[in-house]
Amino acid sequence: MSTPPLGTLELAVLLAVARLRDEAYGLAVRRDLAARIGRDYSVGALYTTLQRLEDKGLLTSHLGEPLPVRGGRSRRHFTVSGAGARALREAERHAASIWAGVSTALRPRRA
Amino acid sequence: MTTHVSRRQPPIATAQITSPRVAERGLLALGCDPAFVADLLGDLTEEYANRTARDGVGPARWWYAREAVRSAPHLVWSAIRHGTPQGRARLAAYVAACVLTFSAAAMVWLARNGPPARLVADESDGIVVNNLLPVQLSMHAFDAGGHRLERTDVRYQWVSGAPIPVSARGVVTCTHRGNAVVRATLGPLGTHVVIHCQPVRALRGASWGNFVLGDSARTLELEAIGLDGRPVTRIAARLRVRDSTVATLDGARLLPLRLGSTGIDVEVGDQRTSAKVTVFEPVRTFEGLRPDQRWVVASVHLLRGASVRWPLPVGLFFLTLNPGSTEGGFATTSLAHSTLSLSVAGPIMCMPALGPGVVDTHCLARGAGATLTIAHPGSAAPEEVGGMIALERQEQR
Numbered sequence: 409m410s411t412p413p414l415g416t417l418e419l420a421v422l423l424a425v426a427r428l429r430d431e432a433y434g435l436a437v438r439r440d441l442a443a444r445i446g447r448d449y450s451v452g453a454l455y456t457t458l459q460r461l462e463d464k465g466l467l468t469s470h471l472g473e474p475l476p477v478r479g480g481r482s483r484r485h486f487t488v489s490g491a492g493a494r495a496l497r498e499a500e501r502h503a504a505s506i507w508a509g510v511s512t513a514l515r516p517r518r519a
Numbered sequence: 520m521t522t523h524v525s526r527r528q529p530p531i532a533t534a535q536i537t538s539p540r541v542a543e544r545g546l547l548a549l550g551c552d553p554a555f556v557a558d559l560l561g562d563l564t565e566e567y568a569n570r571t572a573r574d575g576v577g578p579a580r581w582w583y584a585r586e587a588v589r590s591a592p593h594l595v596w597s598a599i600r601h602g603t604p605q606g607r608a609r610l611a612a613y614v615a616a617c618v619l620t621f622s623a624a625a626m627v628w629l630a631r632n633g634p635p636a637r638l639v640a641d642e643s644d645g646i647v648v649n650n651l652l653p654v655q656l657s658m659h660a661f662d663a664g665g666h667r668l669e670r671t672d673v674r675y676q677w678v679s680g681a682p683i684p685v686s687a688r689g690v691v692t693c694t695h696r697g698n699a700v701v702r703a704t705l706g707p708l709g710t711h712v713v714i715h716c717q718p719v720r721a722l723r724g725a726s727w728g729n730f731v732l733g734d735s736a737r738t739l740e741l742e743a744i745g746l747d748g749r750p751v752t753r754i755a756a757r758l759r760v761r762d763s764t765v766a767t768l769d770g771a772r773l774l775p776l777r778l779g780s781t782g783i784d785v786e787v788g789d790q791r792t793s794a795k796v797t798v799f800e801p802v803r804t805f806e807g808l809r810p811d812q813r814w815v816v817a818s819v820h821l822l823r824g825a826s827v828r829w830p831l832p833v834g835l836f837f838l839t840l841n842p843g844s845t846e847g848g849f850a851t852t853s854l855a856h857s858t859l860s861l862s863v864a865g866p867i868m869c870m871p872a873l874g875p876g877v878v879d880t881h882c883l884a885r886g887a888g889a890t891l892t893i894a895h896p897g898s899a900a901p902e903e904v905g906g907m908i909a910l911e912r913q914e915q916r
Contacts, residue, residue: 434562451562452590455555456597477568481561484554 645713649788
């Protein structure tokens with residue numbers, strides 16, 4: 409089964425969730441994106457993307473304990489699903505294929 | 520399954536966290552997905568608490584308000600996607616109310632008048648007064664945004680020039696020609712304005728009334744006579760065309776638009792006059808006119824000894840001879856020296872009767888067979904004589 413195509417923000421969010429593992433909830437994902445790509449996405453934009461990824465079956469979520477710091481609300485923690493992992497691998501392959509043949513001078517340096 | 524977060528929590532600022540509860544109730548009432556709202560407001564609240572501890576209440580509130588505004592479109596989208604029909608209706612009403620409120624506020628803000636910033640006269644170089652009777656000067660006040668202000672509290676004071684009586688409220692009486700400088704003030708604003716006193720006793724010669732359809736616009740020429748009997752060189756005229764579908768005004772130029780007849784009212788100072796304007800259809804002769812051809816004009820050129828005879832329509836009509844060349848338009852500017860000779864025959868009566876010096880007349884043709892004969896006037900006239908003959912049929916009642 410082919411995975412649905414990912415947008416740029418979707419891919420970045422999916423990778424952030426994969427990177428943060430057990431700590432992947434909205435605010436943490438937002439901070440991760442801000443630190444890595446320098447974009448301050450609004451909370452609304454981020455949750456819309458997270459919800460869309462969940463609707464596509466690429467993420468699963470569960471609620472944690474209610475926290476006073478959140479006004480008694482729970483954090484929603486996200487996990488990359490099997491389909492999400494396949495989508496990430498496909499995105500990486502896709503990126504590698506479109507970078508193939510490009511001069512090394514033009515390639516981004518790896519940290 | 521519950522996951523515990525080990526990250527150190529910043530100090531909790533629960534005392535200040537009241538607005539999210541209000542926001543949550545409002546968003547849920549709109550029909551937003553409750554889970555979406557809880558997640559979003561939970562993150563906002565958590566970050567608000569962090570920022571309150573780190574930066575203080577003011578910056579944290581500013582951040583919260585900014586994020587709430589940035590997230591609003593996503594919340595609306597969530598409400599559209601996940602809301603019930605009632606929730607969507609509430610959302611539509613809410614959005615419409617917001618748009619209306621914003622539009623009304625914007626209109627009020629744009630339409631509001633500020634304090635007066637400019638005080639100007641009708642013309643850049645002053646005000647022309649053609650009245651003999653006392654008249655109120657008119658200055659226009661504008662605010663900085665260019666809105667015209669209805670201000671009646673402008674004050675006036677004569678400064679220099681001709682000794683013209685000017686009251687503090689701006690009533691001026693022009694009893695003779697001359698220019699005076701008057702200072703107009705409105706609060707802190709003040710400006711000098713020149714009053715051109717050119718009183719008009721009479722208006723003469725509004726004789727620009729005949730056009731052939733297709734003629735270009737013609738400048739209206741009007742002679743205004745002053746108290747001393749000499750022409751007034753500067754007038755401020757108010758012109759009005761009664762039927763602007765027949766002819767229209769472009770400044771002081773009159774442009775014919777369609778066949779027909781109308782009047783122009785002219786007002787200069789206390790004097791009024793009016794003139795008739797008729798737009799004629801050009802025809803070769805008056806033979807075979809249709810009943811709907813009410814305004815027609817024909818050009819005639821005759822050599823010495825020549826004449827033509829045209830049948831005339833039955834009914835009441837007005838005949839006008841415009842002497843001279845047909846070049847340069849069709850204006851009966853000179854009614855004096857007709858050179859073509861006109862005469863009628865058959866069951867027709869004209870008043871005044873056609874003869875030397877008569878250039879316009881009312882005629883009644885009681886039946887078929889009436890004719891108009893146009894002839895070269897004879898040896899005293901030039902070899903070739905031309906002119907235009909207009910026929911205007913009266914409406915049959």
